Amino acid sequence: MSSNYTPLTEETTVEAEQFELTEEGLLLTPNAKPATKYKDGTSIDWLHEETEERERRNALRSEAGARGILLPVLDASRMWFVVIMTGIGIGIAGAWLDVLVKWLSDLRSGRCVYGFFYNQVACCSGLDPGEVCNEWKTWSEYLHIRSIFAQSILQSFVYVVLAIMFAASAAVLVVTYAPYAFHTGIPEIKAILGGYVFDAFLTPWTLLIKALGLALAVASGLSLGKEGPLVHVACCMAYLLSKIFKQFRNNEAQKRKLLAAAAAAGVSVAFGSPLGGVLFGLEELDTFSNESEVMWRGFVASAIAAVSLQWVNPFGTAKLVLFQVTFVSDTWRAFELIPWLTLGVIGGVLGSLLIRLNVEVALYRRNSILADWPVLEVVCVSAITAAISYLVVFTRVQTSELVSNLFQECDPTKGDFHGLCNPSALRQNVFLLILTAAIKLLLTAWTFGMMIPAGIFLPTIAIGACLGRAVGLLTQALYRAYPTAWIFLSCPPDPSVRCISPGFYAVIGASAMLGGVTRMTISLVVILFELTGALSHVLPIMICVMTAKWVGDALGQDGIYSVWIAMRRYPWLPPVDYRDKGESGASLMKPIEHLIVIEDEGTTINGLDNVLTEYDFHGFPVIRRGKLVGYATREKLQAAIEHLLTEDATAERLKLCSFSPSQSLLPWEERIDLSGTLEEAVLQLRKEVPQELVVSMFQKLNLRQILFTHAGKLTGMVTKTDVVSLLTSHFPHTATLSQRPP
């Protein structure tokens, strides 16, 4: 079957209704364009996709009568269907995941006597307050083991073995069925939203394995969180749903706009933070800046996801706020800025350290024998993690439980988490907290990048919360020791009255650490107070995140996601403010001597075919005696000449390719009109323009290439890849993890 493109000679009048007759002969109408298909690993052409979408929409609108009104409405409702269904889907998936994780991790300590599939809370529900829960038994109780020694051996054995089993199954699932389900997924999502084509990353298999593997990985007690992977899962869902409708299947740009909304919904569910989801999309994914309509979809998806999560209500609290913080007082004192700024600096330094360690581990993993034994690595790390966790009291519980306890103020009416509120155990507590932070830091640096789904948010929060609580305890001890010192003048002189809230110091520590690792600002602040409900303390959180980001940026320019994007060499343009040192576009562009160009009416179809076979570029500038005629993409050229290569049309193949027939001096029998393959939206610059402007045009307009001309003559070209290389050139390990080394 031939393509829509046929040689433009008079013999081919069979399909003449597809063509317009012009003076120069037959010209391809725009409607005859084939859908551009991209291979994995390439970048989409936003301008092209947007043009197609516009043409499709205009075609709908210009339908006669009621169809012209109904079809666009149907079109929009399809989009909202996907957005809303993704929101509901990820809300329910998030709730289901929470239940699964709770059950799996409770299983490591014991089981419910009247049903294997109940978790501890469900098992003990329905009891009056004060009543002891006899239905939940530890494994040693369940197996009626009396000896205390045998009990502790059994408990620790089950704890460690189940951890290893969970982690190993997650790793096996990932390695066997969906290798792209490993890691957090956010770097890839960022690249995809920026235009990278990576369909294998969003398959239904990946969705299933990532969700299941995530539950297993979290339950195994490894130092990882569910936040990033949930964003990935949400995007997989949206991708799956978008496949239903042709309008998204055929248009990569529209698909990406849906994925952006899905990512916001993912964050919304992961943190119970609907507004944080929108802002995450705005700041970190940098997608909403293009169109307010996209932000709007993110807003809706995010809200609906949060409503679904709250409606499913997995733990019966009906609260979105995950780590509810209660404060002793709504005010804070000026002197507290000293410990908080210190925490900000610590967060910035340790965040950079964590990023650097993680990079080193990733490089080591790539280049050592570990690369061949991913499951074994996961088994070893989970064994070590479980063993250490069992020994250090704070790490034995789920990380989320630890964080929740660290954020809690000491309240005599409630329980005391492992003696954290005992003022006489100050030294032990501070030591234990710092030890926990150090262990978590090392384990996280190793875990983030193994072949299991793993997010970095929760471990980072845990590290920061430990350090923050330690600083809070120290400040509190100082105040108790010197209640009348001038620095504490703003506190009541009676040390028995609470003045310092160590729980809030933990929140501050978590903010600082997150700021250092992710380098987010506004969205982080919003996520943090949606997470904790600490609205009255938004100012200290803001100041602390600011400090951490400043310090972190001074020690290393990129956040953890940017580092991974650079290491895997995705063609993603960081939204940084690039500043040149006086260079112009000339120093960035490939000059015309090094470009592969097509000479208008200077190449036969055969010659064109050779060019397309030999060079792998996405498109080629077309020139006529040095003057720029236009830009032709590989896809269109291939489609246009395809049937000439399959059929036996040797005579045709020696004709010259004409891209600007109106200027042609050749008789029409000797040329083939390929003017329909030319891209019309060609952006031209002079090579004297500052490099800054070139970079910012790529960043803001989602371009694939800019052509440089002078007085109509082509002088050079800059592609997105050139700009990406320029912007990642400061990072030493660029492309070290890419699948195809440069």
Place this chain on the structure above:
Amino acid sequence: MSSNYTPLTEETTVEAEQFELTEEGLLLTPNAKPATKYKDGTSIDWLHEETEERERRNALRSEAGARGILLPVLDASRMWFVVIMTGIGIGIAGAWLDVLVKWLSDLRSGRCVYGFFYNQVACCSGLDPGEVCNEWKTWSEYLHIRSIFAQSILQSFVYVVLAIMFAASAAVLVVTYAPYAFHTGIPEIKAILGGYVFDAFLTPWTLLIKALGLALAVASGLSLGKEGPLVHVACCMAYLLSKIFKQFRNNEAQKRKLLAAAAAAGVSVAFGSPLGGVLFGLEELDTFSNESEVMWRGFVASAIAAVSLQWVNPFGTAKLVLFQVTFVSDTWRAFELIPWLTLGVIGGVLGSLLIRLNVEVALYRRNSILADWPVLEVVCVSAITAAISYLVVFTRVQTSELVSNLFQECDPTKGDFHGLCNPSALRQNVFLLILTAAIKLLLTAWTFGMMIPAGIFLPTIAIGACLGRAVGLLTQALYRAYPTAWIFLSCPPDPSVRCISPGFYAVIGASAMLGGVTRMTISLVVILFELTGALSHVLPIMICVMTAKWVGDALGQDGIYSVWIAMRRYPWLPPVDYRDKGESGASLMKPIEHLIVIEDEGTTINGLDNVLTEYDFHGFPVIRRGKLVGYATREKLQAAIEHLLTEDATAERLKLCSFSPSQSLLPWEERIDLSGTLEEAVLQLRKEVPQELVVSMFQKLNLRQILFTHAGKLTGMVTKTDVVSLLTSHFPHTATLSQRPP
């Protein structure tokens, strides 16, 4: 004294160190460029300003030795100095304004016996709880008037007369000293941040009069708020501070980046909402999208402003949250979505109505006798407002107090605001609330646009809060009447237990109304919950704002600020997603036949002078036999030929202007090299590109013009004005209030 530009003949070797000797003769070096000056009413050229800033920065960095390190640091610290000082300044100014307003408005009811300058709270401070304050006397008490009739006459007389006096003084101040201090200021700030030059709007006089007039206007009880004007005051402060340093004085782009940070700080102080300030800058002012560095400054300015406000602590509460909301429970029920969505729809409809009424009033004011009697108008409106306010019980207090009471839940331990919590007075309460909303709506529509400083946020919140509370009361009454109906199943069956919080319905109503009037989304949600502390209810607020915006957009595309910008015809590009209907750039551009172009080596200096005198354009394309050579701005051309016109150089003035000397065939004696006046960063497009792309390039790259070429030949040009006209063409009253009618 001649300018830096001198005729480029060999006679002028005196200043030769400013020039480079090239083959073609003397060529101007870039350093010799004069600072571009803009007149009020024009638009700045962002690309040009950015280029200058880059050159300045590179010059600093390339200084030898320690200077090369120190000077850039000093440069950055100047910027931070302005940002931080603006933050502190506006924080203190906001606090001072609160105190002044409180004193002035308390003065309308009475005075402190032991000091005229104490407000009621300060006068009665230091009392034990329960003790009656005898130090604060109403005017009739103070003047020892016994008769109740005389008392009420005197009280109402003082109330109304002082209101008129305050309003009249505000109007006189504005009309006499600073006419630009009227209105909210946000439309102008938006235009200025987009590149509009309007220096008269930011003078110290405007700063002073706006602050003073604002206090008087708010105290007069007119239906207006302080929020918008505070943003204006903050920008005036930043402008004043930026004048100290040459780097900002000489560069309009840098100045605007400081103003953006100041605007964020203004919002932060106005609402006690540091994060809301940043998001307001992000969403409504649309400035931060250009550079993350600018957002960063807004973040810092906003935080510092909030800290200063909290530090000054004008009312001793040490709280940023202005209208603290306390909820009966943290959860909400699904059936409540019905009244909330209804409120969203009402907010959208009434918001559109308010905008339309406001436009009608503004047009009437412009075209009737009112235009000549601005002070009289203010006096009349304030008299009517005061009289009505005194009669309707809810409006007698300050609007902020009304809102605060409406947001409050009924609590038997606290006072009952005018019987609002009395369930038997349901009908009266609902009637009174709706009446209050209607009065406020009409008064606000008239007040917003008079010759006094006036913000629209607070009145809008008040209208919405009244309606929300009314709906809340009705829902509550319904629940009390039918506690067992299936719709209320999720509530406890005992109607004495609280299930519905009418106070929160007031918050929802306020959100909906704000959404309808301003059409903001994310920043509005953040401002609202920073304002109320209602974090656990972020979802209903989000949903409600979404609904209001949807309904509002369906009834009329623009928010109140966009409408005013369009009416005053500022050259501001709305950040909307423009969708063309298949048009290409060709339909937007002025074709070459209608352009004033300069022919390279086709014009004498005399001819050039004539062109510059005759046409008012910002710049002219330069062509050579139809081919585009470049773009020359009026300023540069004028500077380059200035001295030829002042001195007696008649011979010189007959020489031809050469813009591309390298291609010249003329001997150098017969031409004058003006190639230094050419802008290098010329953006060229084909006229076939879709209109959408042209519009989005203007929106995202802050361009002033795009040139259209084909094969090097100039075919047309699109300027920012063309795009603004295109984007505001749907609004019927465009330019009706502009100073210079089109």
